[in-house]
Amino acid sequence: MKNNKTFEGLQRFPLLQSIPDEQLQWLSEHLEIAEIPKGGYLFERGSPIDHLMLIFEGDFELYLMQNNSRKAFGRLQKHDISGLLPFSRAKEASGFAIAVTPGTVGKLHRNHLKELIRRHYELTEVLVHEMNNRIRNITHIEVQNEKLIALGKLSAGLAHELNNPASAMVRSAALLQQHLMGLPADFKQVIKIKTDDDAIDEVNRFMYQKLEEKPTELTLLEKNTLEDDLYDWFSDCSLDDKYDLVPLLVEYQFNTEDLQFVKSLLREEDFNPVLKWIVQNMTTHKTVTDIKEASSRIETLVQSVKTYSYMDQSLDFQLLDIHQGIQSTLNVLNHKIGKVGHEVTTQFDQNLPKIKGLPGELNQVWTNLIDNAIDALPDKGGKLTIWTKGRGNFAYVYIQDNGHGIPEEHANRIFEPFFTTKEVGKGTGLGLDVTQKIIKQHNGQVKVTSRPGETVFEVCLPIGQNSEEENT
Template identity: 70%
Template sequence: MPTLQRSELEAFPLLENIPTAQLEWLCEHVEIDELKSGDFLFEKGNPVDHMILILEGEFEVYFQNGNNKKTFGTFKKHDITGLLPYSRAKTATASGVALTPSKIAKLPRDKMTSLITGNHELTEVLVHEMNNRIRNTTHMEVQNEKLIALGKLSAGLAHELNNPASAIVRSASLLQQHLTSLPADFKKVIKIKTDDKVIDEINDFMFQKLSQKPSNLSILERSELEDELYDWFSECSLDDKYDLIPLLVDYQFDTDDLLRVKDLLREEDFNPVLKWIIQNMTTQKTVDEIREASDRIETLIKSVKSYSYMDRNLDFQLLDIHEGIQNTLNVLNHKLIKVGHEVTTNFSNDVPKIKGLPGELNQIWTNLIDNAIDALPDEGGLLNITTEKTNNFVSVYVTDNGHGIPEDIVNRIFEPFYTTKEMGQGTGLGLDIVLKIVKQHKGEIKVNSEPGETTFEVCLPIK
């Protein structure tokens, strides 16, 4: 069996200041192993029972979930991995495979006690390396979690902004086409012979109608009004008379309204005046659509700025949790409306402002609401958010009617890196981050779950 030379250990940067006697102890107790390309250094789920020193070669470390593979990093010559002193790792959470022919030294678990008791400097260096590994891994996964969340929010915002932006472009194009038809109709309007009193009366009536927002008629009501107008227009001489009906229905023009205008005019003047009224309605409706789309974009931008607390103090401050929850719902709205989920909010008027970190609290609402949306059934999804004041605390309840959390894992959901989601959809740090933020605010979080009803309760102190 090949043996390890002390000079090979002295080449490890991590071990360069370790006393000679301790390096010789390590040489005596390790096992040497040679691996071919494609051989496993360790496999997910297998016991972690050796400290591994990489003498030659390179290894890829990755997660495997079904057919999905996600590379996590690499181990190279002079890296130390596997079991380290005081580590509580029992099984591997990832797999490591040799990319090149490699050579490793392995210290078995049963030698770890002797390592700790008889080799102080070596143990100290290895424990420090373990702490660095944990810190780096956690930082990497937190960053990954943030990138996943940012990707979701970015995709949603792009979708949300695209709809009103497209509506503005479409409405502006229609308005441009509409304005090109005005000169021909204007010739007919200026030939009308009537007095100022009639013109004022028609103007007042028209702007009264335009000042009212188009009503949302039921399908039956709209159909009945359309039939009434079709019958009335059947004897009208307008060339595009039936094209005008949908717009008249939008503003709830009925036959009485049309007769009212007609009775004020000569027979030959009615058609030009009606077209002029409808052109004003078309312009008004198009402008309203542009304004509504612009307002939607403005609301989204305000929600994002408020959600992220751009240009604001990031220290603890008095804040309205309802504002944060509503901004989060605005940001996640694309996920809710895509499949028609129903959302209800029951915000208590008794809830006061609380001291908190607004950006961090928004992370709580984002994680809880996003998880709840993911758990909702394909049809009939219900999400309810309720707030209430209880003594010196504010409680927020996020409830969904999804499949629930199995009893055997409900106690594990706040563990770091524990996730039931598919590869790339989460790292298992969402609820861990939520728990840390809640504790940072001296609060508590509880979960109660059964099939068809899962509730997360966040309890935060008012002061």
Template identity: 45%
Template sequence: MKLSLENLQQVQEFTQVPDNQLQWLIDKSYVQFLDKGSFLFQRGDPIDKLFIVLEGKIEIKVQQNGNYKHVALLNINQIGGLLPFSRASSALGFGEVIEKSQVLILEKSFFKEMISNHYELTESLVHKMTSRVREFTKDNVQAEKMMSLGKLSAGLAHELNNPASAMERSAKALKEHLGNVPEKFKRVVSIRMEEQEIDSINKVLFDKLQNRPENNMKLIERNEKEDELEEWLEDHGVDNAYELTETLLDFCMDVEAMEGIYKTTGQKNFSNAIEWIENVLTTEKMVDEIDEASNRISSLVHSIKSYTHMDRAPEKIATNIHIGIKSTLVMLNHKLKKKNISLEKDFNDDLPKIKIFVSEINQVWTNLIDNAIDAMDHSGILKIKTYKEQDFLKTEIIDNGKGITEENLTNIFDPFFTTKAIGEGTGMGLEVVQRIINQHQGDITVKSKKGETIFTVCLPIT
């Protein structure tokens, strides 16, 4: 069969994916033909490909005590194999072809490009992964965690895209800026100044670079300063003064600073000296922007690793609970900003470390904080408080949303109970939260009235 956009548009998960992203998937994939009785994959094979059934049927089964157990049947337009952010490494079962089939294959090597450039496609596959986890795992705690990661994918993409875009913009601007350096160098070498005078200017410049002052001027004050500086520079022979003032003021080099430099250089060398100073400051500013953006990305990656507790054994570890709460807030920051929610933290910094299953307790924070955000209107207030009470650590998550009715309060921890619209809630979140807390020999309680809901998580210190 000749593969076309129409084929992929029939895939349920791709209904909201733009055509250009589906075309990218077609261009980067290949079609594999499989005869009846053959295997798409077998137990132990590396999970390194995404596949979509175009024709035929594939049975997923596992082997237990010498017998095969049916797990699922993949029909036309169904997705399987590796999905974005999946940590699965090798197949636990078999994919047997029970009807002659054609399968679209996307290699793992293209996932980085897909995640970076094709958000809707990635999101649809992440959603597919969360659904698959719920269908195939017996551990509802893990299923709920993966579902939350699916919910967070849009926010993470947004949070990572902002500094990545900033780095790209600054890098392009820096490249363009450095392209003008040779021409500016001609004017620099024409400067005729004594070594002592050059050292004096360098001292001013290096002081600004090493001790960059805070610039907290209000917009009106800033505009007035720029106008004043531009006029002063023009009066002292600087032809392109309007191009220099913004950067000079970013480093608090105002009229007073210019007067000091002018006394050192004199009229003849002043313009070229100021252009050189502005050139150095501009380079520093652009490098700072790139550094700040890269640090933001590094911080986000650190928070994600902390949240998911990657590369750690599934055992209790003595941990400061604030680390998990802060990582969760980073993961949910996009939702907080989107609804303009104020965050008030009242953390007791003297709390002892307690032994917990880190990723599972992070799941507790995710569900409770995510629910609190959903419960509030625009510009709500989220409060998180931690404190010690006897032999327990307590964490309160408080929102000023619409509250929970008395009738619903008695049911909120029941499996499959949800007050959210279809597709917005599974009804498993709080049931899983309660189970995790019980597993830690702790307790969770809730009090609610209109305008205030308080979930209190109580965990034992020993």
């Protein structure tokens, strides 16, 4: 493409139609023209951003790699301007641009930018304006992407956490149904029992005492010893299904003294149906208790989600308990914490007053910081510690992990937008940038200190004020 043809091509760019001809002529003389075949790359992730690029012909798909899969986030088409723009601080590409159709691209090397800025005001003004639009559009896309990633983590966690108690309820309900099927046959033996009211009251008292007790967890050796004792005791008794009862009796920690006490209250022929009736009642009680605990777990999770998202509540600044937000965040992220046995410790200052803030946004802060801390924990022996304290007119939240730490060369960049040390597809580099923006919105500060085995994020928030009050 000759200079005059390049000049004519530049005149067709909508963004350049108000630019004086002598400036377009200068641009055409300094452009390098590149032909990109279909399937070729205009740029790749990690490649240096050294050229202003003007698309004369072609269609390019922009995409990022996330979780080893390709995620499209835009296109460059004919008459678009991209690449290095005046005053841009971008150093390397964070994504890829692949040609969907053959393309023709004009490239201006960064060595010419100083002359462009110094001599060609109108062209510089248009390019700077385009850079601002690009930053705004990319930031919007990435922020939305960050929210979708957070939503995906939340959904995966909830699905995992809800599945466990739901499955437990299904198993317990099936067990209870099967258990109740056998009651009619045993009922025949129960109604034949002949005993006085005192004995019945004593059996009932004994059984409910057992139900109310909270037995300690037995070791495998203790369980085996108890089983052997019960089998030995039953060997001298002419009872039906006596050996089938032993595992159930061990579960409720019946010993031979308990059995001897019940037997002493009854006739010999009544002991077997009474013992089975006791075990059936305790089995029913345990199964119903399991269902209740599973239902309670689901209720807690649902309440945590409502607290986390502040459903049915105002989205404006309001008085809030930061401990409640942190705890609900821990509940939501419990699947990541518990599946590998990390140790979590919370030390909340109970005298810390409520603060004024945006609850949903602050919960996003706790999610970003806690999620990053969990990712940094070692595979074994991971410890996450969260504590709060009040000092003067400020509330402090500390989130500490015993992970590998933040390298010194990265410590000053972790709050920069798009900067991430995670693997490709594991992070957008916006989590801490969003965190810092939210904290600043609350007139607070966030900082980090790190060394191998100890990384601490400190969030400082003012008590009793917010950005709205600052502006009035």
